[in-house]
Amino acid sequence: MVFLSRIADLIDALASRHRLLPWLIAYLMLLPLPFIMSTFFNSYLIDLANRSCLFILLAVGLNIVKGFCGQVTVGHIGLYAIGAVTSAVLSLEPGGFGGALGFGLPVWVSIPIAVLVTAFAGLIVGLPSVRLEGAYLALATLGLGESVRIFIAVTPALGSSTGLMMIPAPSIGSFVFDSFTSYYYLVMTAALVGIYFSFSILRSATGRAFQAIREDTIAASVNGINVIKYKLLAFVLSAIYAGLAGALFAHMPPGYLHHNNFTVIEMVTLLLMVVLGGIGNVWGGVIGAIVVTIAYDQTKDLVVYFMDRPIVIQPLVFGLSMVLLVLFMPRGIGGWFEGVLRNRRFIKRSEEKLGGTARNS
Amino acid sequence: MALLETRNLSKSFGGLQAIDKVSLKVEPNTVHGLIGPNGSGKSTFFNLLTGVYQPDEGSQISFNGIDITSSPAHTIAELGLARTFQLLRLYGELSVLDNVMVGYHPHTKYGPLAPLINGAEVRRQDKAVREEMEELLEFIGLAEHAEIPAAELSGGQRRLLALGRAIAMRPKMLLLDEPGAGLSPVNVDNLMSTIMTLKKRYNLTIIVVEHILKVVMSTCDTISVLDHGQKISEGTPEFVKGDSAVVEAYLGREMADEDIRAAMDA
Known part of the structure; x- marks a missing residue:
């Protein structure tokens, strides 16, 4: 705890030199990660890090609509699927396996188009929020998200049950991002930029408007906030994150997409990340994404034997941890840490007022 | 010219006529009191003015010369009409x-x-x-x-x-929905003096809903009285105090005159 708040103080001190200094240092510290992993552990961990980065993008994006703006959406994974399939199909060569569509566009063109398409889809997912709230909104968005997956699963042009294969990797000149290590730099950069912009949104009138809507919609509208406009904007912004994550996922080695990557289980995992991290807390979402991705990976093969029959207990473990979290840590890691920081700041200020007399007591 | 004017403002919820053809004018730089027994429609009136509820057909609200009858809440806010809520509705977190x-x-x-x-x-x-x-x-x-x-x-x-x-x-105009609710008498006095200072400093026109009649009588230039959604009286605090319709609405027909005075001054 003390260690964490030391780090927070250090970041504050760095940020007072230059606003971007902590970000630069974080980036530099993350650069050698693949080499450390492949040297001391194994290169599978790099793939895990890449997937963590994608889930960071997803969680940070979901946090905008759910955490900042308070709209309960369970269709986010559908947007992720739209981003992935759109970019894959646009970049595949025409006449691929199993009747899959292909337009042969360069990857650097297909990704932005996929992001735009997903942003538009986000607008559609957001439309029910104009009339619905809470659990009703969750159901409506769940339906939309799940229908995306089912649509992909039954459409041969989008891969159906065999999935999309041989999705090209992005490249700059002759350098191709086709290995775990090279792709790491792509997704890590994207994740860091995503986090940065999430903070930019939070610390602006836009972010305050989102939070006002979350706290009290009627008060927000009376304060001059166009509630419908800002709700839809939150959905579109989070869809941009999901679209980018999806597109990056599609081109990630081994360049294979299957609709099983976009099920309700994935959605619940994503929700767990945001809840564990602390709803509305950006860093919480990031920590949640990393912790849950690793936990998900490690418990994948967790099997217990009941009457000599193997039972996969991962869904049980995840469901249980979700329930326990909501019961005992409703504001997540981020909310807890924010409380610690606030108390420290309060003590510091009181100490300054008392001229340091409180320090020894 | 009146800063705020309503004409035949009505609102019904199903069979209940919450506000019934209320016409009201509020002049700039005045404090206008809105009183009435519980359930007389004061809060509904505020909700109609600020666009939280949409008024019924035939109603008209104009603010600063602009028709805001069917404008959404955020547009009305942008025009300079601000309000507080009885239950505050702060952004708690x-x-x-x-x-x-x-x-x-x-x-x-x-x-x-x-x-x-x-x-x-x-x-x-x-x-x-x-x-x-x-x-x-x-x-x-x-x-x-x-x-x-x-x-x-x-x-x-x-x-x-x-x-x-x-x-x-x-804002140009501020609507206060029971600003003193739940405060001790001393705190209410402090709050009212803060409000009056703010009024002077920011050149505000104020409509205030308040149950504490003493506060209303001492701060308002004009007062309107609502009962069952209808405006039953309007005028200076002195006039309203003496209006038999008001007295009746508050205390019923049977109450003696002295008791009423005592209640109003309390």
């Missing part, structure tokens, strides 16, 4: 400073996408707004608590913050 900064929202000069496109400009403008809002908090006496969540304030401080958030909107 946001800091005190952020609460008033949300109040400033209608005057934000950058677009909603500016944080993604032009971060430097957002930071520059927000810094200026923050300084201005800190000054406002200083003025209403909440500067010390700027960083803590609004939910952690005491009852009296919350009422002040609700007022501050409305003032941050730089």
Whole structure:
């Protein structure tokens, strides 16, 4: 705890030199990660890090609509699927396996188009929020998200049950991002930029408007906030994150997409990340994404034997941890840490007022 | 010219006529009181003025010469009509400073996408707004608590913050829905004097709903009385005090005259 708040103080001190200094240092510290992993552990961990980065993008994006703006959406994974399939199909060569569509566009063109398409889809997912709230909104968005997956699963042009294969990797000149290590730099950069912009949104009138809507919609509208406009904007912004994550996922080695990557289980995992991290807390979402991705990976093969029959207990473990979290840590890691920081700041200020007399007591 | 004018303002919920053809004029730079027994439609009246509810057919509301009858709440707010709520409706998890900064929202000069496109400009403008809002908090006496969540304030401080958030909107007119509810008599007096100072400082026109008749009688220039959604009396505090229709609405027909005077002065 003390260690964490030391780090927070250090970041504050760095940020007072230059606003971007902590970000630069974080980036530099993350650069050698693949080499450390492949040297001391194994290169599978790099793939895990890449997937963590994608889930960071997803969680940070979901946090905008759910955490900042308070709209309960369970269709986010559908947007992720739209981003992935759109970019894959646009970049595949025409006449691929199993009747899959292909337009042969360069990857650097297909990704932005996929992001735009997903942003538009986000607008559609957001439309029910104009009339619905809470659990009703969750159901409506769940339906939309799940229908995306089912649509992909039954459409041969989008891969159906065999999935999309041989999705090209992005490249700059002759350098191709086709290995775990090279792709790491792509997704890590994207994740860091995503986090940065999430903070930019939070610390602006836009972010305050989102939070006002979350706290009290009627008060927000009376304060001059166009509630419908800002709700839809939150959905579109989070869809941009999901679209980018999806597109990056599609081109990630081994360049294979299957609709099983976009099920309700994935959605619940994503929700767990945001809840564990602390709803509305950006860093919480990031920590949640990393912790849950690793936990998900490690418990994948967790099997217990009941009457000599193997039972996969991962869904049980995840469901249980979700329930326990909501019961005992409703504001997540981020909310807890924010409380610690606030108390420290309060003590510091009181100490300054008392001229340091409180320090020894 | 009246700053706010309603004509035949009506609102029914199913079979209940909550507001029945109320016509009202409020002149600039005055304090107008709105009183009436519980359930007489005072809060509904505010909700109609601020666009939280849509009025029925045939109603008309104009504010500062602009027809706002069917305008959405945020448009009305942008025109300079601010309000507080009986139950405050503060943004509990946001800091005190952020609460008033949300109040400033209608005057934000950058677009909603500016944080993604032009971060430097957002930071520059927000810094200026923050300084201005800190000054406002200083003025209403909440500067010390700027960083803590609004939910952690005491009852009296919350009422002040609700007022501050409305003032941050730089309104032309301020609607106060029971500003003194739940406060001790001393605190009510302090709050009313704060309100009157704010009125002078920001050139406000005020409509106030209040149950504490003493407060209404001493601060208002004119008073309207609602009962069962209808305006039953209107005039100076002296006139309203003596109006038999008002007395009847509050206390019933049987009550003796002296008792009524005593109740009004209490």
